[in-house]
Amino acid sequence: xxxxxxxxxxxxxxxxxxxxxxxxxxxxxxxxxxxxxxxxxxxxxxxxxxxxxxxxxxxxxxxxxxxxxxxxxxxxxxxxxxxxxxxxxxxxxxxxxxxxxxxxxxxxxxxxxxxxxxxxxxxxxxxxxxxxxxxxxxxxxxxxxxxxxxxxxxxxxxxxxxxxxxxxxxxxxxxxxxxxxxxxxxxxxxxxxxxxxxxxxxxxxxxxxxxxxxxxxxxxxxxxxxxxxxxxxxxxxxxxxxxxxxxxxxxxxxxxxxxxxxxxxxxxxxxxxxxxxxxxxxxxxxxxxxxxxxxxxxxxxxxxxxxxxxxxxxxxxxxxxxxxxxxxxxxxxxxxxxxxxxxxxxxxxxxxxxxxxxxxxxxxxxxxxxxxxxxxxxxxxxxxxxxxxxxxxxxxxxxxxxxxxxxxxxxxxxxxxxxxxxxxxxxxxxxxxxxxxxxxxxxxxxxxxxxxxxxxxxxxxxxxxxxxxx
Amino acid sequence: xxxxxxxxxxxxxxxxxxxxxxxxxxxxxxxxxxxxxxxxxxxxxxxxxxxxxxxxxxxxxxxxxxxxxxxxxxxxxxxxxxxxxxxxxxxxxxxxxxxxxxxxxxxxxxxxxxxxxxxxxxxxxxxxxxxxxxxxxxxxxxxxxxxxxxxxxxxxxxxxxxxxxxxxxxxxxxxxxxxxxxxxxxxxxxxxxxxxxxxxxxxxxxxxxxxxxxxxxxxxxxxxxxxxxxxxxxxxxxxxxxxxxxxxxxxxxxxxxxxxxxxxxxxxxxxxxxxxxxxxxxxxxxxxxxxxxxxxxxxxxxxxxxxxxxxxxxxxxxxxxxxxxxxxxxxxxxxxxxxxxxxxxxxxxxxxxxxxxxxxxxxxxxxxxxxxxxxxxxxxxxxxxxxxxxxxxxxxxxxxxxxxxxxxxxxxxxxxxxxxxxxxxxxxxxxxxxxxxx
Numbered sequence: 001x002x003x004x005x006x007x008x009x010x011x012x013x014x015x016x017x018x019x020x021x022x023x024x025x026x027x028x029x030x031x032x033x034x035x036x037x038x039x040x041x042x043x044x045x046x047x048x049x050x051x052x053x054x055x056x057x058x059x060x061x062x063x064x065x066x067x068x069x070x071x072x073x074x075x076x077x078x079x080x081x082x083x084x085x086x087x088x089x090x091x092x093x094x095x096x097x098x099x100x101x102x103x104x105x106x107x108x109x110x111x112x113x114x115x116x117x118x119x120x121x122x123x124x125x126x127x128x129x130x131x132x133x134x135x136x137x138x139x140x141x142x143x144x145x146x147x148x149x150x151x152x153x154x155x156x157x158x159x160x161x162x163x164x165x166x167x168x169x170x171x172x173x174x175x176x177x178x179x180x181x182x183x184x185x186x187x188x189x190x191x192x193x194x195x196x197x198x199x200x201x202x203x204x205x206x207x208x209x210x211x212x213x214x215x216x217x218x219x220x221x222x223x224x225x226x227x228x229x230x231x232x233x234x235x236x237x238x239x240x241x242x243x244x245x246x247x248x249x250x251x252x253x254x255x256x257x258x259x260x261x262x263x264x265x266x267x268x269x270x271x272x273x274x275x276x277x278x279x280x281x282x283x284x285x286x287x288x289x290x291x292x293x294x295x296x297x298x299x300x301x302x303x304x305x306x307x308x309x310x311x312x313x314x315x316x317x318x319x320x321x322x323x324x325x326x327x328x329x330x331x332x333x334x335x336x337x338x339x340x341x342x343x344x345x346x347x348x349x350x351x352x353x354x355x356x357x358x359x360x361x362x363x364x365x366x367x368x369x370x371x372x373x374x375x376x377x378x379x380x381x382x383x384x385x386x387x388x389x390x391x392x393x394x395x396x397x398x399x400x401x402x403x404x405x406x407x408x409x410x411x412x413x414x415x416x417x418x419x420x421x422x423x424x425x426x427x428x429x430x431x432x433x434x435x436x437x438x439x440x441x442x443x444x445x446x447x448x449x450x451x452x453x454x455x456x457x458x459x460x461x462x463x464x465x466x467x468x469x470x
Numbered sequence: 471x472x473x474x475x476x477x478x479x480x481x482x483x484x485x486x487x488x489x490x491x492x493x494x495x496x497x498x499x500x501x502x503x504x505x506x507x508x509x510x511x512x513x514x515x516x517x518x519x520x521x522x523x524x525x526x527x528x529x530x531x532x533x534x535x536x537x538x539x540x541x542x543x544x545x546x547x548x549x550x551x552x553x554x555x556x557x558x559x560x561x562x563x564x565x566x567x568x569x570x571x572x573x574x575x576x577x578x579x580x581x582x583x584x585x586x587x588x589x590x591x592x593x594x595x596x597x598x599x600x601x602x603x604x605x606x607x608x609x610x611x612x613x614x615x616x617x618x619x620x621x622x623x624x625x626x627x628x629x630x631x632x633x634x635x636x637x638x639x640x641x642x643x644x645x646x647x648x649x650x651x652x653x654x655x656x657x658x659x660x661x662x663x664x665x666x667x668x669x670x671x672x673x674x675x676x677x678x679x680x681x682x683x684x685x686x687x688x689x690x691x692x693x694x695x696x697x698x699x700x701x702x703x704x705x706x707x708x709x710x711x712x713x714x715x716x717x718x719x720x721x722x723x724x725x726x727x728x729x730x731x732x733x734x735x736x737x738x739x740x741x742x743x744x745x746x747x748x749x750x751x752x753x754x755x756x757x758x759x760x761x762x763x764x765x766x767x768x769x770x771x772x773x774x775x776x777x778x779x780x781x782x783x784x785x786x787x788x789x790x791x792x793x794x795x796x797x798x799x800x801x802x803x804x805x806x807x808x809x810x811x812x813x814x815x816x817x818x819x820x821x822x823x824x825x826x827x828x829x830x831x832x833x834x835x836x837x838x839x840x841x842x843x844x845x846x847x848x849x850x851x852x853x854x855x856x857x858x859x860x861x862x863x864x865x866x867x868x869x870x871x872x873x874x875x876x877x878x879x880x881x882x883x884x885x886x887x888x889x890x891x892x893x894x895x896x897x898x899x900x901x902x903x904x905x906x907x908x
Contacts, residue, residue, distance in 0.1 A: 007546075045730050048565050053556060054541040055549075058524075069518040075525055075543035085521075092519040092595070123563055146730055182732055182843065189843050191732070231848075233871065233906035234700040264512065266617050266653050268660060344522055381838045383850075387653055387662035388695075390867050392837035392850035414839040414869050416850040416906075466839070466848045466869025468904040470700055 002035040002157040004059075010079045016165040022063055022086040023163040025097065028324055029063040029089075031161040032301065033077070034343040038154040039118050043130035045146065051123070060343040063089040064325055065097060071346045102328065104168065107305035111289055111296045112199035114171040116155040121202045126151050129211055137181055137215050143226075144219070145189070146182035151175070151202065156342075160303040168303035173199050174294065174450060176439060177206065179214050183222040192222030193396070197438040199292045221378065221397050224409045231413035231467025232400070237373030238415065238460045239366045239401065243434035244378055246455035249284060250354050250442065251382035251391040252419040253277075257286075257311050257319075258444075259326035259337070259349040261386050268389035268420045269317065277317045278423030281359045284312040286321055288336055288352035294438040295353035295452035299336070302347055306336035311354075312423070323349040341447035351442060353452035359429025363457040366428050368404040374465055375399045375406055376415070389419035392466075414466040422460065430457030471626075472642065473503040473525075478630035479638060481527070481545055486634055488554045489531050494561070494634075496532035496572050500767070501525070501545070502629035509595055510621045511602040514610060517619070519595060531558045535566040569794040572768075577800055578637050579765035579772075586757050588626075588642040589671040598622040601648065601678045609652050609682030612690055616660075617653035620682065622646075637769045645760075646672050650685035654693055661692040663834075667890070670758045688833075691854075695866035698855065698907045704829040705870060705900045706822060706856065709888070711832050712812075712895035715881070716750065718874060720807045720893075722842045723777065723785075725792035734845035734875060735783065743783045744878045747815060750778035752787075754808035761809040761892030765802060772802030777810075781879075811894040815883030822884045822899050824859035830905060831856050832870065845874040851905075865907075872903040 005012050015031060023029045035057045042049045058075035061082065070092035072085035133149040153175045160168040176197035183190055194217040196205050240248060253269075261267035269277070278284075288297045288306025297306045302324050310318045322330070323338030326349055339350040367375060375398065382393030392414050400407035433456040442451040478501045489497035503525050510518040527550070528541040540557040542549065602620050609618045623646070630640035649666035665685040669675050707715070719735075727733035735743060744750070754772040756762050766772050768790055775785045788796070789804035823829070836850040848871035855862045877900055884897040 007548075047567050049567075051538045051560055051564050052540065053538075053553075053560065055553065056543045058543060067512075068516050070520075071518065072521040072523075074523045076523075081523075088521050092516075123560060127563075127565070146732060182730075184731075189731075189734075191843050231871075233869070233904050235908055264617060264619075266660075266662065344524065346518070346520065383836050383838070385662065385836060387660050388692075388852075388866060390836065390850065390852070392839075392869070394837060394839050394848070411844075411846055412839070412841055412848065413871065414837050414848040414850055416836075416867055416869050418867060464697075464867065464869060464906050464908075466850070466871050466906045468848075468871045468873075470702065470904060 004033040004035070004077055004159060008077045010077060010082060014079055015082065015161055018082050018086050019161050020163045022089055026063045026065050026093070027328065030302065032060045032343055033159045034058060034156065036154060036156040036342065037116065037118060038152070040150065040152045041126055041130065042148065042150040043134055044148045046134060048127060048130065056342065058343040061085040061089060062346065063093055065093045067329065068093060069325060069346060073344050102324070104303045105305060109305065110298045112173060112292050112298070115173045115201055117153040117173045117175045117201045118155060129206065133179055133211055133215055136212065137219060141219060143183045143185045144181055145184040148180040150178050153202065158301070168299055170299050175202050175205065177202070177211070177214065179218045181218045181222050183226055185226050188226055190222050190225035192218040192220065192225065194218040194221065195437060195439040198294050199296060224397055228409040228411045230469040231410040232465055232469050233467040235462050235464050237370045238463045238465070239370060239373065239375045240458050240460065241377040242430065242432045242455060242457050244436040244453065245376060246354065246356060246436065246453035247379055247382045247393055247440070249356050249455060250351060250451070250453050251384040251393060252417060252422050253284060253311070254351045254354045255384050256386045256389065256419050257321060259320045259322040259330065262320050263326045263330050267386050272317050272420065275317055276315050277420060278312050278315045279426045280315045281429045282312060282315050282423055282426055283357045284355065285310050285357065286351050286354045290353050293353050293435065293452045294440065294450045295351065297352060300338045301340045302334065302338040304334045304336040304338060306352060309335040309337070321349050321351065323347050339449050341449055345447045348444060348447065350444065350449055351451050353454065355454035356456065358431050358433040358456045360431050361428045363430055363432060366430065366457060366459040367401055367406060369459065370401045371403055373401045374410065375401050384419065390416065391419050392416045410467065416464045416466060425461045426458050427461050428459040432456045472505055472628040475628065475630060475640065478503065478628060478640065482630050482632035482638065484547065485529050485550060485554060486632055488551060489529070489558060490634065492555065492558045494531040494558055495534055496634045498530045498572060498633040500528045500629060500631050502627060504625065504627045506623060506625045507595065508621055508623040509598040509602060510619070511606050512619045513617060514603065514606045516599060529554060529557055531561045532570065533561050535568055535570050536561050536564050537567070537570040538564045569791050571790065571794065572633050572635055573770045573790045573800055575635055577770045579639065579769060582639065582641065582764045585755060585759070585762050585764065587670050587762060589644045591672045593624050593646065593672055605648065605650055605678030605682040608679035609650050609686045612686050614654045614656055614690060614693065615652050615686050616655045618650070620650045622648045631769050633769060641764060644670055646675050648675055648678065648681055650682045652685045652689045654689040656693045659693055659695065661689055663689040663692060668760060692864050695852065695864040697867050698865050698905065700906045700908065702902050703905050704826045705903050706829055706831045707898040707900065708831065708833045709895055709897055711835055712898035713891065713893040714835065715898065716810050716812065716893050716895055718840045718842065719750070720787065720810060723787055724806065725786050725788040725796060727842060728786050729792045729795045732843050734842060738783045740782055742781050744778055744781040745881055746781045748778055748781050748881060749776065749813040751776055751813060752807050752810045756809045756889065759809045759889065761807065763808055766804040768804045770800045770802040770804065772808055775801060807893065809892055811887060812883055812896060814885040814887045814896055817882065817884050819884045819886050819897050820859065822882065822897055823856055825899060827858055829856045830865065831861065847872055847874055847877065868905055868907040870903050870905055877903065
């Protein structure tokens with residue numbers, strides 16, 4: 001755990017006093033201190049392309065009065081710097097009125113260990129794995145023309161100091177291992193990408209030569225794509241595989257259920273609580289408490305312990321994801337969803353691990369039921385316009401389905417749908433829920449935070465596939 | 471106030487001296503300071519204010535052909551010392567790479583002419599508030615506008631780049647950005663759109679009311695969209711979407727994707743990649759330009775490049791490392807493009823709309839569907855159906871798809887180029903792309 005005061009002229013007592021003083025008549029606010037250490041090591045084009053280490057330290061000071069949020073950050077932790085932030089906040093909130101200061105609930109549960117993954121594996125042994133990856137892939141298949149492999153690791157220590165001197169702390173490890181391979185055959189080039197990660201040490205993910213599985217998966221995806229034909233264009237049935245394709249849920253439903261958009265009534269879902277927004281059998285939760293997952297948090301960035309928040313239960317919209325600010329203005333409680341990329345950013349309500357729970361049908365049944373459609377196994381990224389509800393995501397591995405059978409692979413295509421109505425088109429929910437491999441980053445208002453997704457196989461009766469073949 | 475050049479220079483030379491003392495054969499340092507202040511409004515009231523004050527340091531150390539780097543925001547000398555040590559320790563055990571080196575000395579930028587990138591005017595938060603009040607009054611005037619959000623950001627940056635070959639230079643820049651986002655609602659639909667302006671000088675920022683009015687108008691026009699059938703149709707890209715084609719092109723001609731073999735434009739120098747009428751220019755020395763710079767992140771002089779002449783690809787965007795790999799000289803593009811644009815075409819906007827009796831005018835794309843390895847392109851889109859040169863009705867929930875190799879050869883440009891962003895295009899028509907709808 002970082003001691004934010006040992007190398008500063010600012011003492012804990014000073015900080016407590018400035019915080020209590022500044023937030024005296026405010027509704028909410030806190031001093032957020034953060035130290036992060038991160039590394040990124042990349043092998044590319046047969047060589048170690050870069051090894052970068054980064055250390056970052058700073059604070060963000062927030063004061064809230066009614067609907068107005070004032071925020072100030074600096075990467076200099078000192079008495080002067082905190083005082084000038086305090087002055088800045090006071091000058092914004094000219095007529096401070098407020099009394100909320102709702103207590104932070106306590107919990108002693110932890111969802112990951114206090115480790116520093118960077119220190120736990122030597123640079124040499126990381127370089128060795130990357131070189132093995134390169135050799136393995138190039139030997140395995142003569143059409144491999146390019147290999148990129150990377151490690152990224154981080155340890156982030158945070159402390160939240162609230163009015164009255166209350167202090168909350170967390171230490172968050174995070175790693176990711178990624179392999180990308182380019183194949184060239186008969187004049188065609190295609191890539192395949194696969195990665196794994198989460199909040200444990202590198203070796204927890206790499207044991208039993210697990211890096212080989214990552215390589216093989218990347219290679220498999222690239223090989224499939226080398227055989228791909230132009231994708232169809234138009235509305236059709238879509239079967240989604242389990243796991244990572246749940247970014248559909250993240251884009252179509254997740255963002256629209258974040259508290260801020262609903263308080264501001266700019267989300268297509270803001271007036272739909274208690275209403276049927278999905279087919280029966282569809283249940284979706286956002287869960288920050290799954291051990292060691294990329295999207296999990298012991299406490300959120302306001303200090304609230306995370307939880308499993310039910311968003312949709314058996315087709316009915318049950319609730320939103322809230323941080324303290326939006327929860328207060330909507331007369332409800334924080335769901336432990338207040339997150340920020342780092343001390344430079346304000347807290348927003350965000351997703352953690354967004355999951356659709358299993359039903360009782362099989363993937364086989366789904367495919368057999370489709371005359372003409374596509375089977376989508378893996379995706380790149382997605383995006384949503386929360387106001388119109390329109391969302392997209394890009395297939396990176398998909399196949400045609402003809403008369404109940406899986407056919408040729410098809411080229412990457414964008415799928416587009418309408419968030420509030422898409423889940424009503426779900427006609428089968430599989431029994432095979434799976435988490436994604438631990439690679440997701442969600443962007444909102446210029447802030448990226450690590451997230452997870454999960455779902456079983458599902459059948460969607462109608463979606464627009466953005467191919468080129470009419 | 472942003473820190474002055476002297477302060478940044480002293481930190482940079484402290485780093486370089488340390489690295490040399492430890493035995494680094496070469497080193498390069500960037501030190502920067504940014505102060506940014508934002509005020510946000512929502513529904514005609516103050517919503518948030520945000521002030522940031524950030525230092526940033528990045529160091530690269532070399533031992534012969536070995537290299538590694540470190541970044542930090544903590545500029546206390548004691549911390550810098552620890553970091554430079556850690557960086558150099560890592561360098562020692564990083565494998566050699568024959569292409570690692572500082573840029574060639576003769577390519578380094580010499581003397582800076584004045585591009586007027588810094589306006590020292592301070593726009594106090596009270597003035598930002600007055601500006602946003604006017605903006606939101608105008609934006610919320612139409613009855614169907616149910617939500618408005620707007621912001622004003624003032625940004626001042628100063629930086630120094632120094633390397634062990636004696637290069638030491640940098641510049642101050644400022645930006646002022648105002649934006650307006652509006653939400654409109656009718657019985658059956660809710661839509662959102664935005665308008666923004668970003669300038670180096672405060673005096674060039676438009677009136678708030680003008681910005682708010684434009685955002686509201688654009689949003690109202692989107693209400694009640696229809697989904698159309700799937701078909702091959704001519705598309706017209708609004709300027710703010712057309713520039714995306716240039717961004718994809720820039721990604722595909724970066725020396726790194728060329729040297730790695732991951733671009734569909736590899737080995738296409740002097741070949742026809744666009745239709746004959748197309749010229750693409752990257753010009754770093756536009757006065758007050760959003761993308762203007764004196765030199766790239768390695769200190770290499772950036773000159774104007776004609777990337778495409780009469781449809782022929784003439785240049786890649788080259789940095790030192792990938793340049794050496796490709797046996798080409800850096801052209802000062804280690805951080806990509808500067809001010810990139812298509813030169814004007816011959817047709818007016820109205821003439822472009824009338825080329826075909828029916829076309830789709832695209833105002834919005836969504837998703838990341840550009841594959842620069844294969845050139846395949848597929849994204850979500852929204853816009854308007856146009857018949858005989860006239861806007862008929864809004865269209866949404868469709869996708870547009872094709873391959874850049876064909877798309878680039880079927881571009882027709884209007885003559886309405888404006889320099890609003892760092893990448894700019896006139897209105898563009900693309901013949902025969904696939905639209906997927908119903």
